[in-house]
Amino acid sequence: MDSFEYFDGRLHCEEVALSDLARDYGTPLYVYSRDAIERAYLSYAQALEHTNALVCYAVKANSNLAVLNILARLGAGFDIVSLGELERVLQAGGKPEKIVFSGVGKQAHEIQRALEVGIFCFNIESDAELDRVNQVAKDMGKVARISFRVNPDVDAGTHPYISTGLKENKFGIDIDHARQVYRRAAALDAVEVVGMDCHIGSQLTDMDPFLDAMDRLLALIDELNEDGIRIHHLDLGGGLGVCYTDETPPTPSEYISKVLERLGDRPIQLIFEPGRSIVANAGVLLTRVEFLKQNGEKNFAIIDAAMNDLIRPALYSAYQEIIPVTMSEASSDTAKSWDLVGPVCETSDFLGKNRSLNLEAGDVLAVCSAGAYGFVMASNYNTRGRPAEVMVDDDQVFLVREREQVADLFKGESILPVDR
Ligand SMILES: Cc1ncc(COP(=O)(O)O)c(C=O)c1O
Numbered sequence: 001m002d003s004f005e006y007f008d009g010r011l012h013c014e015e016v017a018l019s020d021l022a023r024d025y026g027t028p029l030y031v032y033s034r035d036a037i038e039r040a041y042l043s044y045a046q047a048l049e050h051t052n053a054l055v056c057y058a059v060k061a062n063s064n065l066a067v068l069n070i071l072a073r074l075g076a077g078f079d080i081v082s083l084g085e086l087e088r089v090l091q092a093g094g095k096p097e098k099i100v101f102s103g104v105g106k107q108a109h110e111i112q113r114a115l116e117v118g119i120f121c122f123n124i125e126s127d128a129e130l131d132r133v134n135q136v137a138k139d140m141g142k143v144a145r146i147s148f149r150v151n152p153d154v155d156a157g158t159h160p161y162i163s164t165g166l167k168e169n170k171f172g173i174d175i176d177h178a179r180q181v182y183r184r185a186a187a188l189d190a191v192e193v194v195g196m197d198c199h200i201g202s203q204l205t206d207m208d209p210f211l212d213a214m215d216r217l218l219a220l221i222d223e224l225n226e227d228g229i230r231i232h233h234l235d236l237g238g239g240l241g242v243c244y245t246d247e248t249p250p251t252p253s254e255y256i257s258k259v260l261e262r263l264g265d266r267p268i269q270l271i272f273e274p275g276r277s278i279v280a281n282a283g284v285l286l287t288r289v290e291f292l293k294q295n296g297e298k299n300f301a302i303i304d305a306a307m308n309d310l311i312r313p314a315l316y317s318a319y320q321e322i323i324p325v326t327m328s329e330a331s332s333d334t335a336k337s338w339d340l341v342g343p344v345c346e347t348s349d350f351l352g353k354n355r356s357l358n359l360e361a362g363d364v365l366a367v368c369s370a371g372a373y374g375f376v377m378a379s380n381y382n383t384r385g386r387p388a389e390v391m392v393d394d395d396q397v398f399l400v401r402e403r404e405q406v407a408d409l410f411k412g413e414s415i416l417p418v419d420r
């Protein structure tokens, strides 16, 4: 995480000390580095420089408008899964003709809006969805560009909750059924078959499952060619992992060079949908220690961030490094083992367990690698307001989302009339 480094004992994001941000904006607080986001995106873009490939950032990973705008300025495309994400991308300056629309349950009004603005392609995930897209397009007098998300039945070797390319997962169309669906689509009036798509899971640290999936899709593309169906683009989805602790995933350039080698001289445009690998290590979550307490043998640090702010540890037992924003003067010999737990009334409300730290009440800690699937998965559970978000750019700080206030938390709710 070289955009987050200690200088003079204080952890910085670019040129700004995180302890200053905690003081000025309060905690819990998400902090992002513009430089880290740009470098991560450019590692894809540069590896694809001499190709016509499109990098469609997966908006779900971090959909803050400032993040999307930074990527749009670099020429990124976007992978969306809802009308909300579509409107965010447009609001942030993303180009409709670089948008792919994924997701298993697109609704008619979402399809309609996407057709209205002219997105690049719908990644269709079922027979029934094909009919819906065809019908909506027909009613509008338009033709929808489509690809099918093929489920290649490969094991991504990741956490079972974030594995998506196995037959037993809800995603995509069974590869054994795909040729038939493509043929049916080719005969419909209001869709144009242009591509093929897959996304086999997230936080992959090994290249083989990606390449296995790609081989299976290339074989299917060849079969479709025999049927007279030409595939113009191949979307390999996202999924490249990042280092949370000691993982060593392939870099985007290692991954892309293998993919390009596999593609050979086929005249097919490549699309990638990276999310986590663009933003995870571009963000931290700052939290303050409220109290220290001991129950039996266990040392607990009660912090002001909770599972509602960052759910990954509770949901997947995910490990994220937790480090002090100010290096302790105390020697590491005096460190104790702590469970870092939030104020929410759930036993699974922890951000880290058995972490060796020198702690005092009032200390500010940074939960690392929190730029992806952090704020976007935050909730208001226990009627807690979601954190603020700031973007650091060199020595400048921009508040890119205000902290939710108590009044925001029951906005739109009402009670029954008094006579009931
Ligand atoms: C269809 C699709 N594309 C892209 C992504 C982004 O994946 P990641 O954040 O692992 O790169 C996801 C999420 O896993 C997804 O479901």
Ligand SMILES: N[C@@H](CCCC[NH3+])C(=O)O
Pocket: 060, 162, 202, 203, 312, 372, 373
């Ligand atoms: N939300 C997950 C990843 C799922 C990716 C979405 N398809 C995480 O936090 O790791």
